[in-house]
Amino acid sequence: MPSSVAQRIKRVREKIDRIRAAFAEIEYLCSGTLHQRTKVCGRPTCRCAQDPLARHGPYYEWGHMRDGRLVHRVVTPEQAALLQKAIDNQRHAKKLMRAWEEQTERLIDLEAPREP
Numbered sequence: 001m002p003s004s005v006a007q008r009i010k011r012v013r014e015k016i017d018r019i020r021a022a023f024a025e026i027e028y029l030c031s032g033t034l035h036q037r038t039k040v041c042g043r044p045t046c047r048c049a050q051d052p053l054a055r056h057g058p059y060y061e062w063g064h065m066r067d068g069r070l071v072h073r074v075v076t077p078e079q080a081a082l083l084q085k086a087i088d089n090q091r092h093a094k095k096l097m098r099a100w101e102e103q104t105e106r107l108i109d110l111e112a113p114r115e116p
Contacts, residue, residue, distance in 0.1 A: 005110055012107045019100045026093060028086035032064030036080075 038055035040048045047054035060080035063072045075083060 009107065009110050012103050012110065015103050016100060016107070019096050019103070022096055023093065026089045028082055029089050029093060030064065030083065030086040031090050032062055032083070032087060034075075034080055034084050034087060035061045035063065037061060 036058045037060075038057035039059065040046075041056055043049065048056055058077075060075045060077060060083075061072050062075050062080070062083050063070060065071075
């Protein structure tokens with residue numbers, strides 16, 4: 001194996017190691033969408049009935065798939081902050097997986113090249 005190929009293999013393996021290290025730093029991970037909502041209570045004498053800025057809330061709702069169905073859950077502001085971090089981490093993890101896949105393909109091509 002020529003040294004240039006060995007160097008390229010080493011660089012690809014280093015990239016994969018960095019991807020693995022990035023995964024190790026992820027603590028919270030989940031899919032879904034977080035919504036912040038305000039609500040009108042329905043009492044005609046309440047300020048929220050006349051003034052959109054006086055609506056009740058904010059309330060946080062987390063929508064996600066469970067057993068093939070979309071479910072919604074009301075969460076506290078503290079839970080919402082953690083969920084947002086977990087959702088962001090999920091998106092980041094998907095990018096890392098795509099990068100790992102690309103590097104794996106390069107590694108396979110370098111270690112076991114196709115015959116001409």
